[in-house]
Amino acid sequence: MSARPTSRLGDALAQVGACGLFLLQVLGAVPKSLRHFRETIRQIWFVGAMSLVIIMTCGLFVGAVLGLQLYDVLSRFGASAMSGTVVALALYRELGPVVTALLFAGRAGTSITAEIGLMRATDQLAAMEMMAVDPLAYVAAPRFIAGVVALPLLACVFNAMAILGAHAVCVSWLGLDGGTFWSNMTASVDVWTDVVNGVWKSVAFGAVCTLIATFNGYTTAPTSEGVAYATTRTVVFSSIATLALDFVMTAFLT
Amino acid sequence: MTQRRSYQVGTGLFILLGFAALAYLATQTTSVANFRQGESYTLKASFTNVGQLKLRAPVKIAGVRIGSVEAIDLDPAKLEASVRLAIDKKFDQLPDDSSAAIFTSGLLGDQYVGVQPGGSPDMFKDGDEFVLTQSSLQLEDLIGKFLVNGSPSPKPAESGDGSAKPPAPDQHQ
Amino acid sequence: MSHANPPERADALVEVRGLSTVLNGKTIFDRLDLDIPRGRIVAIMGPSGTGKTTLLRHITGQLRPDAGEIRVDGHDVPTLPRDALFALREKIGYLFQNSALLTDYSVFENVAFPLRQHLRLPEEIVRNVVLTKLQAVGLRGAAGLMPHELSGGMARRVALARAIVRDPMLILYDEPFVGLDPIALNQILKLIRTLNDTLGITSILVAHEFDAVARAADEVYLIAGGKVAAHGTPAELARGESAWTKQFFGGEADGPVPFQYPARDYAADLGFPERTR
Numbered sequence A: 001m002s003a004r005p006t007s008r009l010g011d012a013l014a015q016v017g018a019c020g021l022f023l024l025q026v027l028g029a030v031p032k033s034l035r036h037f038r039e040t041i042r043q044i045w046f047v048g049a050m051s052l053v054i055i056m057t058c059g060l061f062v063g064a065v066l067g068l069q070l071y072d073v074l075s076r077f078g079a080s081a082m083s084g085t086v087v088a089l090a091l092y093r094e095l096g097p098v099v100t101a102l103l104f105a106g107r108a109g110t111s112i113t114a115e116i117g118l119m120r121a122t123d124q125l126a127a128m129e130m131m132a133v134d135p136l137a138y139v140a141a142p143r144f145i146a147g148v149v150a151l152p153l154l155a156c157v158f159n160a161m162a163i164l165g166a167h168a169v170c171v172s173w174l175g176l177d178g179g180t181f182w183s184n185m186t187a188s189v190d191v192w193t194d195v196v197n198g199v200w201k202s203v204a205f206g207a208v209c210t211l212i213a214t215f216n217g218y219t220t221a222p223t224s225e226g227v228a229y230a231t232t233r234t235v236v237f238s239s240i241a242t243l244a245l246d247f248v249m250t251a252f253l254t
Numbered sequence B: 001m002t003q004r005r006s007y008q009v010g011t012g013l014f015i016l017l018g019f020a021a022l023a024y025l026a027t028q029t030t031s032v033a034n035f036r037q038g039e040s041y042t043l044k045a046s047f048t049n050v051g052q053l054k055l056r057a058p059v060k061i062a063g064v065r066i067g068s069v070e071a072i073d074l075d076p077a078k079l080e081a082s083v084r085l086a087i088d089k090k091f092d093q094l095p096d097d098s099s100a101a102i103f104t105s106g107l108l109g110d111q112y113v114g115v116q117p118g119g120s121p122d123m124f125k126d127g128d129e130f131v132l133t134q135s136s137l138q139l140e141d142l143i144g145k146f147l148v149n150g151s152p153s154p155k156p157a158e159s160g161d162g163s164a165k166p167p168a169p170d171q172h173q
Numbered sequence C: 001m002s003h004a005n006p007p008e009r010a011d012a013l014v015e016v017r018g019l020s021t022v023l024n025g026k027t028i029f030d031r032l033d034l035d036i037p038r039g040r041i042v043a044i045m046g047p048s049g050t051g052k053t054t055l056l057r058h059i060t061g062q063l064r065p066d067a068g069e070i071r072v073d074g075h076d077v078p079t080l081p082r083d084a085l086f087a088l089r090e091k092i093g094y095l096f097q098n099s100a101l102l103t104d105y106s107v108f109e110n111v112a113f114p115l116r117q118h119l120r121l122p123e124e125i126v127r128n129v130v131l132t133k134l135q136a137v138g139l140r141g142a143a144g145l146m147p148h149e150l151s152g153g154m155a156r157r158v159a160l161a162r163a164i165v166r167d168p169m170l171i172l173y174d175e176p177f178v179g180l181d182p183i184a185l186n187q188i189l190k191l192i193r194t195l196n197d198t199l200g201i202t203s204i205l206v207a208h209e210f211d212a213v214a215r216a217a218d219e220v221y222l223i224a225g226g227k228v229a230a231h232g233t234p235a236e237l238a239r240g241e242s243a244w245t246k247q248f249f250g251g252e253a254d255g256p257v258p259f260q261y262p263a264r265d266y267a268a269d270l271g272f273p274e275r276t277r
C-alpha cells in the first residue's frame, strides 16, 4: 500500500522501531525462558558449537595471512619483530570480533531466521501459544541468550587460532625468532584495553546479530519467498549493523 | 534422552573451550604474561623526560626482566617525571648507587627501564630512590643534534639543543 | 446414540455476543451471537471461508475482534492480559486445521510437549499418558516417527492426541476428520464422544461432514454471511426448512450461500466483453 519512495524511509524507521520493541519483549521474556533452560543449552550447541569448525578454520587462515602481510610490510621498516604485536592488536581490537560476527551472521543467523520463519509459516508458533507456551520465552529468548553467550566465546577461539596461524607463518615459516614474536606481543598487548574490550564488542555483536536474526524470523511473511527474503535480510542487516556498531564502539571504548 | 545428554555435554565442552581460549589470550599473549604476581618492593626514579614509557613496561638488568613500571607521575615541585618501579622481591641485591635509564627496544619498539648496577656495598631498600637517572632518548633530539653537528655551522653543541627543538613540534603539527 | 434437546441456557462455557470482525476490508462476522453449553459437543458448520477458523481464533484469543464480547469460563477473552490468557489456554485443547506439529520433535515429544512445559511429572508418568493418548488415536506404534514421516491423516491424529493430552475443559477441533479413512473417522468420532461422556469435556467441532457431525454433536450452528444462519440439533437441521439449510445440507450450488468467492463477472475476468442482458 505504501510503495511510494517517500514512504521507504518511514518503512525503514518503522522496522527499526519494531525491532527495538521486539528486543524489549525478548528481554522481558528472558526470566521466563530460564524455565526452558535446556532449550537455551540446545541453542548454544546449535549456534555456538556447530559454528566452531568454520570459525576455527577461518581464524587460522586470517591469522596466517595477517602474519604474512605484516611480516612483509614491517620488514620494509626493519620492524618485522613487531609482526606478532600488530597481528594480535588487529585481531583483538577489530578483526576477531568483526569477522566472527560476520561469519556468525552467515552461519548461525541465517539458520535462526529460516528456522523461526518456517515455524511461523507452519503455524508452529501459534500452536505453542495455544499450548500456553510463550514463543518469545521458548523460541526467541533462548536463541538470543545463546547468541550473546556464544559469539564472544567463538571470537576468543577465532583469535587464539589466528595467533597460532600467525605464529606458524612468522616463526615456523618466515624464520622470525619465536622469543621476539612472543615478547614483543606480551610487551604491548594489554588485557583490558585490547582483549577485554574486544570481548565486549563481540558480546554486543552477538546481541545485535541474534536479535536481527530472530526478529526477521519472527516477522517472516508465511510464504517460501517470505522465508528466503527474511534470510537474506538477516545477513545484510546483521553485517551493516555489526560494522556500524563497531565504529561507534571503537570511538567510545578507546 | 541420550541425545539430550550429548547436547549438554557438547555445549559444556564448547563453553570450556571458549573460556580456555580467552584465558590463553589473556595470560599468554598480553602483558599479564610479564606480570609476576610474586612479592615486590618499590623503588623510585626521577627523569626529566620519560618519553613513551608506559605503565607496566618492563624493568630490566642486562636484558633480564626484574620488575615493571607501577606508576608515572609529575613531581609538582621539581617538574620532573617521578616513576615508581615494582621490583621482584627475589632481586633485592641491587647496589644503591645503581643507575636507571629509559631505553627503547629496537628502533621503533616499546620503551623500558634499564638498570645499570653500581658498585656500592649497600643495597637498595623498599622506597629508595635512584640517584643517577638518564632520561629517554628523544628521536627528535637525536635528529636535531645530528642535523646541527652535520651542518657547517660553527655553533657549539649545547645551543644545538635549543635551536633544534623548536622545529620538531612544528613538523608534527 | 441419543441426543438431548439443547438445554435451557443454564450454563454456557463460551458466550459470544455481538461479535463483529472485518479482515482486509471483508466483513467476516456481523454481530454474531452464539453459546456453547458446558459439557456438550457443539458443531460449527458453514461454507468454506465463512470464518469458522476465525471464530475459533477469537474464542482462544489469537485474534481480537473489532467489536463484541467473548466470554470463556467467565473471562472476557479479548481484554484478558497475556498471563491470564495463557492460564486460560492451559485449560483449552486446540486442534489446528493444518495440524501444526512441531517439526523438530518426534511424535512422542510433540504429544508430550504440553505436559513437559507445564507440569513437572516423572518421566514414567509422561510416557504412560502420552502412549495412552497415542493408543486412543491408533498411533502408539508411530511414537518414534518424525512429523515429516507421517501421512496427512496420521498428522491430524497426532495433533488430536496433543490437543487432548492434558484432558482440558474445552477442546476446539478445527476439521478433525480431514484426511481420515472411514475406519479412523469412526474411531475419532467415538473418541470425541467418549471424552465428552466420561470426562464431561466441552467440545467445539468444526467440520464439513454432516453425517459424522450428526453422530457426534448435540447441537449444530450453521454460520453463513457473518451470522448464525441456523441453529438446532442435527436432526432439526437435517429436516431443515430454511433455504440455508436446504442448500447447505443438500449440497446444491445455487441458493443463498454462494459457491464463488465474491468476484467480478466471470466473462469479464476472462477478457470477454461484459454481457448485457
Ligand SMILES: Nc1ncnc2c1ncn2[C@@H]1O[C@H](COP(=O)(O)OP(=O)(O)OP(=O)(O)O)[C@@H](O)[C@H]1O
Residues within 6 Å of the ligand: C023, C024, C026, C028, C046, C047, C048, C049, C050, C051, C052, C053, C054, C055, C097
Ligand atoms: N490473516 C488473514 N488476513 C485477511 N483475511 C483473512 C485472514 N485469515 C482469514 N481471512 C479471511 O477470512 C475469511 C474466513 O477465513 P476462515 O479461515 O475463518 O474460513 P473457514 O470458515 O475456516 O474456511 P474453511 O472451511 O475453508 O477452513 C476468509 O474469507 C479469508 O479470506
Ligand SMILES: [Mg+2]
Residues within 6 Å of the ligand: C052, C053, C054, C097, C174
Ligand atoms: Mg478453517
